[in-house]
Amino acid sequence: MEKKLLALLCLLYVGNLFSQENQFKILNAKTTKAVEGASISGASGFVTISNSNGVFSIDSENLPGDYKISALGFEVLEINLKTSVSLQEIYLSPTSENLSEVLVRSTMIPKTLRKVPAAVNLITETDFNRTDATNVLETFNNVPGMYVNQGALNTNKINIRGIGARSQYSTNRIQAYFDGIPLTTAEGELTLDDFDQESLDRIEVIKGPTSSIYGAGLGGSINLYSKEPGKEEARLGVKTQYGSFNTQKQVYQASNTTANSALFATFSNLTSDGYRDNGNYDRKSALVNGTLKTSENGSLSYLANFTRLKAFIPSSLNEDDFLNNPETAAFTWGSAQGYESYDRGLLGGSYTHSLFDNFSNTTSIFLSFRDAYEPRPFNILKEERVSAGVRTKFNLNTQIFELPSEISFGAEYYNEWYETGTFENLYRDFPDEGSVLGDRLSNNEQDRNYANFFAQVNLEFSEKWNMEAGFNLNTTSYSLTDLYTRDDVDQTGDYGFDPVFSPRIGTSYEIGTGKNIFASVSHGFSTPTVAETLTPDGRINTNLEPETGINYEAGFKGNWLQNKLYTEVSVFSIQIEDLLVAQRVGEDQYVGLNAGKTSHNGVEFLTNYRFLVGPGISIKPYVNGAINFFEFKEFVNNDEDFSGNKLPGVPKYTMNLGVDIQSESGFEFYGNFRNVGEIPLDDANSGYTDQYSLLNFKAGYTFNVFQDLNLNLYGGVNNALDEHYAASVLTNAVGFGGSAPRSFYPGNPRNYYGGVQLNYIF
Incomplete structure (x- = not known):
């Protein structure tokens, strides 16, 4: 009898063991807060979702097993879950969408x-x-x-x-x-x-x-931040895309990530005939970047990029051609078959080292070059530029007035060597042959020096209130050597600007959970280009000053509805003095002058909402935009007073409405509606572009061909409403020889594209 009772108890225990529910808790890896509504699925499909405490349960009979956990705003986690008598914690990493x-x-x-x-x-x-x-x-x-x-x-x-x-x-x-x-x-x-x-x-x-x-x-x-391989894996990818105007793109990618290193490489080739005449485009680009952990406290990152471009230039059109013949090129640019071509390279490395537990340094060195050739109707331009420099930054965690604080300081310096020359374009003497190189017209060398010294301190007055203050001290100078001796103008000379001190202060306060208000005041400046410093007779204008401005700003950033809704609102006012004006005095000649003041007042807003529709399907509608009140505060040029006029080249407002739909099944859809307000064409506000609206769609589907190979098919349409609009304007365009000003660049009509992408993981 005792043996029978013992056997029965064993059976009950084993049955209870197999029916036991194992509990798991999902937490945010950054904030350690519970993640509600996470979807947990296994090999057979959907299993369960996490409750308000981030907890879910799985029967022991379904463990151990491989599961996929996904939640709105977090990276999908693939994990092997096992049985346990205690609560198991699982951490999800927030994605950049949160x-x-x-x-x-x-x-x-x-x-x-x-x-x-x-x-x-x-x-x-x-x-x-x-x-x-x-x-x-x-x-x-x-x-x-x-x-x-x-x-x-x-x-x-x-x-x-x-x-x-x-x-x-x-x-x-x-x-x-x-x-x-x-x-x-x-x-x-x-x-x-x-x-x-x-x-x-x-x-x-x-x-x-x-x-x-x-x-x-x-x-x-x-x-810009280069792509960083995430998981420890090796990956190969290839993508090919075709579209309207015989546009083709091929991309080849490879990456390998280990515990102590990462390497990513990509090569792309983009070609297109273009919507307009003389619009052929061919760009080849290669990039290699990676990281290497050199020690427990140090790591090295590196980057190499090379681009080769040849792109023909249709240029801008007058109003009549813009309305009636938008596919044509400007006559002179078409006759000269004008284009730009260049080789451009970038090479750099950064080393980050923790000197102490609370003190670290990042130092970067870099080298870049550009070798360019550009035939234009009025001349042919040759350029060569080489830049080299270094930037170092220190970060220190400490206490100031017994308040948790962080201090950052450092310096940046780079030197740029630039050589430029122009030549006659003899395309008129050789009909239908395009641009032909003629005699030299100019030959200049420049040596540019640029240095920044910067510092910033952050103070944490409390968990809710923080303040930051910083400054930058800049020095900029250059020397110009005129090597062309066949004219009477010698542009040789040295030029430098007085050191510019640019302070900034800002503060942020959490007025509620996940909701912050902020305010800041900052100073900025921009120096004139070399071309802007030259007078009509080719001399250097030593009286030209940098353009300076002060930005006043206040705003709100916050989460709502359990972090499903995110909103931003900013109100700003930028007051600019010593406005730099590029005054056109010839077909390819501009003279810079400090002509007055501008006022840039505006409101910007952004709203993103994300919600799940059943297991594994997320819908993310969004709306953002800006309302601009940009005008000349004081501006007199060539005895004409433009004070109070709207700033040319900027729309009165912009508005974007859109929705992103993504699912675990691999389907995705993107829809965007953009509305752009009128744009003044010149300082006198004598003409405006029409407001326009663009509707764009894209859809795709990703699925596994087999376990380690996935395929993405996609296609889309741009400008689905076939709107005729000005995608760009040439501000203050001037007509030469009695011709009408060429102010307009027509946008592309309705156009289509589609592609396929393969990724192999091994």
């Missing part, structure tokens, strides 16, 4: 986005996925306060809060870095359109004067 918790890397002292007392926007992988990936600058138009004039794949101008809008053909007054390596030249010119988003992890944009961190950047700063 905006408020993202650690902003481009500030001197890294801090989560919500707590940064500045207007910072992130461009993440989702933003990249919304576009056709032919031009990374397209993603900037989804950032409130930014607007990109897109004349062609290689003709783009970025402005941030209206600063840089009056530039003629390129971006200026904005600083940019790629993994800490300067991309902006020493005189403030910037080209970003030949970087491929396939090799980027994300982009951080700090809007408004950032001179206290980066020196001469009155409009703001753009920081």
Whole structure:
């Protein structure tokens, strides 16, 4: 009898063991807070979701086993779960889509986005996925306060809060870095359109004067970060895409990650016939980056990038051609078959070392070059540029007045050697042959020197209230050597600007859980380009001053509805003095002068909402925009008073509405509606572009061909409404020889694209 009772008890125990529920708790890896609503699925499909305490249960009979855990705003985790008598904790890492918790890397002292007392926007992988990936600058138009004039794949101008809008053909007054390596030249010119988003992890944009961190950047700063392999694995990928206008793109990628090193390499080739005549485009780009842990307290990162470009230039059109023949090229550019071509390289390395537990240093060295050839109707331009420099930054965690504090300080220096020459273009003497090199017209060498000294201190008055203050001291100088002796003008001379001191102070306060208000005041400046310092007779204008401005800003950043809704609102006022004006005195000649003051007042807003529709399907609607009140405060040029006029080249407002749909099954959909207000064409506000709306769609599906090989099929349509619009304007265009001013760059009509991507993991 006793044996029978014992056997029965054993059976009951074993049965209870197999039916036992094992409990797990899901936590945020950064905040250790419980994650509610996480979806847990196994080999057979959906299993359960976590409750308000982040807890879920699985029967012992289903363990051990491989499970997939996903939650809104977190990276998907694949994990092997086992039986246990105690509660098991599982940590999920927030993705870059959980905006408020993202650690902003481009500030001197890294801090989560919500707590940064500045207007910072992130461009993440989702933003990249919304576009056709032919031009990374397209993603900037989804950032409130930014607007990109897109004349062609290689003709783009970025402005941030209206600063840089009056530039003629390129971006200026904005600083940019790629993994800490300067991309902006020493005189403030910037080209970003030949970087491929396939090799980027994300982009951080700090809007408004950032001179206290980066020196001469009155409009703001753009920081590009190369793609970083995540898991310890090796991966190969290939992608091919075809679209309208015979646009083709091929991408090849490889990566390998171990516990102590990571290596990522990508090669891309983009070609297109273009919508307009004389619009052929061919760009090849290669990038290699990686990290290496050299010791317990040190790590090395490196980056190498090379781009070869040949892009023909259709140029701008007058109003009649813009309305009736938008596919044509400007007559002279078409006759000369004008284009730009260059080889561009970038090489750099950074070493980070923890000197003590609370004291670290990061030092970067870099070298870049550009060798360019550009036939234009009025002449042929040859350029060679080589830049080299170093940047070092120290970070110290300490206490000031018994308050937890962090101090950052350092310096940056780079030297730039630049050689330029122009030649006659004899295309008129050789009909239908395009540009033909003639006699030399000029030959100049420049030696540019640029140095920054910077410091910042962060004070934590309490868990809710923090303040940061910093400054930058900049010195800029250059020497110009005129090597052309066949004319009577000698431009040789030295030129330098007085040191510029740029302070900044900002504060952030948490008024509720996940909700912060902030305010800041910052100073910024931009130095004139060499071309702007030359007078009409070729002399150096030693009276020209840097353009300076002060930015006043206040705003709110906050989470709502259990972190499903994120909102931002910023109100700002930038007051600029010694406005630098590029006054056109010839077909390819501009003279700079300090002509007055501008006022940049505006409101920017951003809202993202994320929710789950059943297991594994997330819908993310968003809306963002900016309302601009940019005008000349005081501006008199050639005896004409433009005071009170609106700033040309900037839309009155921008608005984006969109939705992203993603599912664990592999389906994804992106829809975006953009509305852009009228844009003044010139300082006199004598004409405006029409407001326009663009509707873009993209859909894709990813599935496993077999366990380690996945396939992504996708396709999309741009400008689905087939809107006729001006994608860019040439501000203050002047007609020569009795011709009408060529102010307009037509945007592409409705166009389509589709592609396939293979990824193999081994």
